[in-house]
Amino acid sequence: MEQNDSRFQVETTPSKELMKEAYRTVIYRTWKGWVYIGLALLCLGIAAYNAYDAWHAARMGWGNIWEINLPYILYFLLLGGFITGRLIAAPELGARKYMKRLAAVHGDPSAMKVTYFFSDDAMHSLSSAGQKIDTAYDQIIAVRETVHGIVLVRKLKLFEILDKSRIEGGTLEDFKAFLQEKMSNAKFHWKS
Numbered sequence: 001m002e003q004n005d006s007r008f009q010v011e012t013t014p015s016k017e018l019m020k021e022a023y024r025t026v027i028y029r030t031w032k033g034w035v036y037i038g039l040a041l042l043c044l045g046i047a048a049y050n051a052y053d054a055w056h057a058a059r060m061g062w063g064n065i066w067e068i069n070l071p072y073i074l075y076f077l078l079l080g081g082f083i084t085g086r087l088i089a090a091p092e093l094g095a096r097k098y099m100k101r102l103a104a105v106h107g108d109p110s111a112m113k114v115t116y117f118f119s120d121d122a123m124h125s126l127s128s129a130g131q132k133i134d135t136a137y138d139q140i141i142a143v144r145e146t147v148h149g150i151v152l153v154r155k156l157k158l159f160e161i162l163d164k165s166r167i168e169g170g171t172l173e174d175f176k177a178f179l180q181e182k183m184s185n186a187k188f189h190w191k192s
């Protein structure tokens with residue numbers, strides 16, 4: 001295929017750990033992540049305000065309004081805690097959902113491999129199931145390095161994750177320099 005004219009090649013086996021890293025690096029930079037963070041802060045702020053209001057009223061001698069405010073405080077604390085928990089669990093849930101989808105389509109996800117070929121004009125991917133995808137470098141809007149991989153975020157917040165330990169054609173530093181040269185309009189976030 002494109003293997004002959006590719007400068008770099010990366011073979012990746014989708015794993016739950018790689019997907020968790022990818023979701024973790026992407027979820028907090030999307031509008032959904034910011035909505036979750038905003039809602040959690042709003043709920044926790046309302047709970048804190050109601051607690052302060054009840055405390056202030058009790059100190060001023062206006063009677064015991066804890067009994068009035070307590071349901072609101074508990075409701076907003078629970079709601080804020082639920083949203084925060086959902087936000088923290090999002091990478092795990094996303095990775096689990098992705099692996100189930102892979103298992104339904106391909107059988108055993110650990111047997112599936114995706115090979116990425118990086119040529120001078122585009123990135124080409126070939127899965128062990130025979131699916132071929134060509135992606136122009138200008139379609140990549142962000143590149144983020146995780147502990148075990150490199151996440152390429154495409155438009156519409158779709159992403160590919162590459163296993164850093166499986167890069168062929170040069171060193172990790174050479175590969176990073178190549179990506180920065182080819183994906184000039186993308187935002188880069190490297191670990192070091």
